[in-house]
Amino acid sequence: MRRGLKISLVTVTGAALTLSASACGGKKADTGKDDGDGKKSLKIGLAFDIGGRGDQSFNDSAAAGLDKAKKDLNVTTEEISAKPDEPDSDKESRLRLLANKGYNPVIGVGFAYTTSLVKVAKDFPKTRFLVVDADQCKVTGANVKGACFSEEQGSFLVGAAAALKSKTGKIGFIGGVNVPLITKFQAGYEAGAKKAKPGIKVLPAKYLTQPPNFDGFKNPALGNEAAKGQLDGGADVIYHAAGGAGIGVIKTVGAAKKWAIGVDSDQYNQPAVAGAKEFILTSMIKHVDVAVFDFVESVANNTFQPGTKKYDLSNDGVGYSLTGGKIDDIKAKLDALKADIVAGKITVPTKP
Known part of the structure; x- marks a missing residue:
């Protein structure tokens, strides 16, 4: 059954990121706000890789999955893009910012987020995390999912x-x-x-x-x-x-x-x-879009399982046009x- 549609897009400046990310970690996650009928709407925080939405390639595939979640599920979102040649500490701050603001789940797009995401996830045990292109297809943590592709x-x-x-x-x-x-x-x-x-x-x-x-x-x-x-x-x-x-x-x-x-x-x-x-x-x-949507849907349906999932030719996770x-x-x-x-x-x- 299709539930109500809620969309909220927020542009986050670098200054805001620096300021907000300095907040203390470990804040209890809010799984969403009441949508008026007793249900909680998911608040999804997504951090893009270099190039961000509009790169017409990798990031746009992740964005397509997020857009499908907006269309088919009851969610609000916030997106933040990476900066070229940024240190890993910026990736950690970006993820921590989203988790501190109560976004749950939180998604990091790109293998470079793996170490930072696993680290941040330890401080937010009630928040579900996904890293797309998990480095070496490995993640740890009871609240962490890794999507990897053949x-x-x-x-x-x-x-x-x-x-x-x-x-x-x-x-x-x-x-x-x-x-x-x-x-x-x-x-x-x-x-x-x-x-x-x-x-x-x-x-x-x-x-x-x-x-x-x-x-x-x-x-x-x-x-x-x-x-x-x-x-x-x-x-x-x-x-x-x-x-x-x-x-x-x-x-x-x-x-x-x-x-x-x-x-x-x-x-x-x-x-x-x-x-x-x-x-x-x-x-x-x-099909990064499928991996992102699968993850969000699993959190929405309380069927989330930690660990990694491989997308390959056998499940049409990769292919050709x-x-x-x-x-x-x-x-x-x-x-x-x-x-x-x-x-x-x-x-x-x-x-x-």
């Missing part, structure tokens, strides 16, 4: 698509930041390409930045330059796993009339790449590969 499996399928569609026999990969999470995308992509077409040449992977510089997830100019380099190397299909910086990749590849492969969200109809949409071959879909019809002719081949992965006949590597 990005390598979805990337395997788009890698196969890239190899099957390439005319030059050369394809490329561009990662945002050289961290273990993103190298999973590279590993799956390369393995899928070589499985589909053993003679394919995958150009050396290009990473836009090295940690602790995380501009590789937000600066389209970096994606643009990297794409030019791989195009010059003969690649006619390029897959990016670079968040907002990947917009630069798609635009540059599209301008060259070559194939681009999007990531996290279905990027075909996104406004930022409208001029290049006909050159988006497919996107590797990572068909928008635009560019890979309709090879869908049967991709589906056969998917079936073999789900059946355990193909094991997809997580390291290049």
Whole structure:
């Protein structure tokens, strides 16, 4: 049954964050306010990764899950975005701020929140916490949930698509930041390409930045330059796993009339790449939206269970898009590969 809809969006400034986060931790969580019929409405606090809502990739997928919760459940929300190159203490302060203000549940979007979220959760035992992309797929705490994804499996399928569609026999990969999470995308992509077409040449992977510089997830100019380099190397299909910086990749590849492969969200109809949409071959879909909604719903229904949940091909937690019809002719081949992965006949590597 659909319950009443309540929406409350609040913009939080950095000054407010600093001021409020200095409050003492350990405040008893309020599970929500009475909506007038004796029921409590959930108050969801969500902290985005770098790029925030509007990145048309990873964060927007999380935002879609939050939006579904607003539509289908009785919730109010507050959103806060991360800052580039911020210290971990800022992530902790952001989560602590939300918990202190009575938001329950609290969600951290991105692997970089894992340590801070587990730490803060200890001080708020009555508050439920979710970290999306839990680092190494590990969390601790009776009130903590970790969502993790088999990005390598979805990337395997788009890698196969890239190899099957390439005319030059050369394809490329561009990662945002050289961290273990993103190298999973590279590993799956390369393995899928070589499985589909053993003679394919995958150009050396290009990473836009090295940690602790995380501009590789937000600066389209970096994606643009990297794409030019791989195009010059003969690649006619390029897959990016670079968040907002990947917009630069798609635009540059599209301008060259070559194939681009999007990531996290279905990027075909996104406004930022409208001029290049006909050159988006497919996107590797990572259903962060489903993970966020599943978690909120579990708290609403009192079915929350701590620990981690893996989203992979077997439960459609990852996959690929068909928008635009560019890979309709090879869908049967991709589906056969998917079936073999789900059946355990193909094991997809997580390291290049």
